[in-house]
Amino acid sequence: MPTISKKGKLMPASPIRKLVPYAEQAIKAGKHIYHLNIGQPDIKTPEVALNAVKENDIDILSYSRSEGSEQYRKKLAKYYAKHNIDVSHEDIIVTTGASEALLFLFSSIMDPGDEVIISEPFYANYIAFSTATGVNVVPAICSIDNNFALPPVDTFEKLITPKTKGILICNPGNPTGCLYSKEDIEQLSTLAIKHDLFLVADEVYREFVYDGHTHHSILQMEGIDQHAVIIDSVSKRYSMCGARVGCLVSKNKTVMQTVLKFAQARLSPPTYAQIASEAALDTPQSYFDDVIKEYVERRNILITELQKIKGVKVAVPKGAFYCIVELPIKNSDDFAQWLLEDFDVDGETVMVAPAGGFYSTPSVGINQIRIAYVLNKESLLKAVTILKEALNVYKD
Template identity: 80%
Template sequence: MPTISRKGQLMPESPIRKLVPFAEQARKDGKHIYYLNIGQPDIKTPQVALDAVKENDIEILSYSRTEGSKAYRQKLAAYYEKHNIHVSHTDIIVTTGASEALLFLFSSIMDPEDEVIISEPFYANYIAFSTATGVNVVPAVCSIEDNFALPPVETFENLITDKTKAILICNPGNPTGYLYSEEEIKQLAAIAKKHDLFLIADEVYREFVYDGNSHYSIMQLENTDDYTIVIDSVSKRYSMCGARIGCLISKNKTVMQTVMKFAQARLSPPTYAQIASEAALDTPQSYFDDVIAEYVDRRDTLIHELKQIDGVKVGTPKGAFYCIAELPIKNSDNFAQWLLEKFSINNETVMIAPAGGFYSTPGLGLNQVRIAYVLNKESLIKAVHILKEALKVYKD
């Protein structure tokens, strides 16, 4: 019988989505599920974006430009200007989600067996992208003990080899909610310049920053144009996950020309989704003010409730809408499946994301889960109550 590739065998399952069959069965059994496993906001998509598609009079749904429509990229550049990020529309390539941007980038700047240093835990699909391109992830391990703060600069330097090509961060972070300070960003940039590496920042959660803090983009750095690359997306910012529109931003012309070749091979990003994304840029600041206030309220509720459970340890996110919680269990994969198959209160249960899949270091995160606080406060309180009662009876 024909065999699949080694790369196919190594491709990891999504820790976020692999439990879906168990959730589907739980629903068939009549259970109500509180979904804490995936970053799908319940916030309404801005009406201006939806209306732009509904009211469009396109008669031929043709290809867009490979790099994305000029009008959208120009409007994006104006958006970034408001955030003190000075780029031209020629510094932007529109992609089918941030995922495609990362795949194109990994293929453009790294060869198989090259290395990328990533602060760990990290977005699980970074492993998938590295596997797909043959790149090796080298983790810079962060700890829940200090709220997943960036490791000392020396840690990064000690990980650099002749195969290292880039440092990748997510700011604010998924799955930890960690927000990198301006000082930390500048330290990483100094390392990148010193060792001739690319510094990549996944900034899809830029707007979601709390407690009076502000987001500092690597694109605000001076004299780093050849080194810095930003990945962005409309998915979380405008609650438009289904649009699948992201982008890659860099002033490094060689990088952009190379990424463009990969983009040409997939022809173009989706036209209607670009129309919606362009219109979404007209979303008023009041929308974000309300959304951020809602997420702060949800975060505070979730963290407070989790801290009432004996044996649970949790960090406090400064951004995004996730947290990592350490539970008094041995294996969160087994626990998450058990919750869906075996446990409920009043026919209600919870779906969580086992955190082991957010680590590349063997053995780390096995007793941790990622929780997305994308539900209303009442639902979060009910979900944590279910977790609390489940932990009382669960046996590893």
């Protein structure tokens, strides 16, 4: 019988999606599920984006350029200028989501066996991207005890080996909601320049920053141009997860020329989704003001209610819309499955993402979950109430 590849065997299942079969069975059994497991916002997509597709008169749905339409990239450059990021459209390659941008980048700047340092816990698919490209993840471990603050820069420096090609951060962070300070970004930039490494920042949650804090992009730093790469996406910013449009931004011409070859191999990003994404750039600031106000209220309700549960520890997010929660249990994978298979309160239960999949370090985070507070406030309150009841009766 033919066998699959070693790489295929090593490819991890998504901690966010692997429980879907149990959720489907729960729904068939008549249960209502509050989904705290996935970052699918319930915020409405801006009408200007939807209308751009509905009202378009395309009669031949043709390929776009491999790097994305020039019109969209020029408009993106103006968007970045508003955020004090000085780039031209030639510094941007449009991708099929941020995921493709990272896959292209890993393939462009690292060979199999090379290493990338990532602050941990991190977005679970980073492990999948590293597995797909044969790259080794080296974790810079963060702790819930100090709200997942970035480790001291000397911690990163001690992890650098001859195989290290880059440092990857997510800012604001998924799954922690951690926001890095200007000093954090400056120190990482200095380190990248000192050791001639790439500094890669996943900045898809740039707009989602709370409590008067400011987002600091790596491309705002001095002297970093040849080392810095931004990964970005429309998915969360405009509640357009299904568009699957992202981009890669860098002033390093060699990197961009190399990434373009991978982009050419997959032909082009989706045309209609680029039309929607280009129109979304006209979304008024009032949209974001309302969205941020809503997320702050949701966060505050969630954190307040979680802190009332005995034995629960929770990190307070400063950005994005996720938090890591440590539970008084041994194994969150078992707990999450039990919630779907064997537990309900009046026919309702919750679905969470076990946090172990957001760590590369074995046995770390196995009593934690990630919660995405993308439900309305009433649903969040109900979900936490159910979670509390579940913890009262759950037996490891």
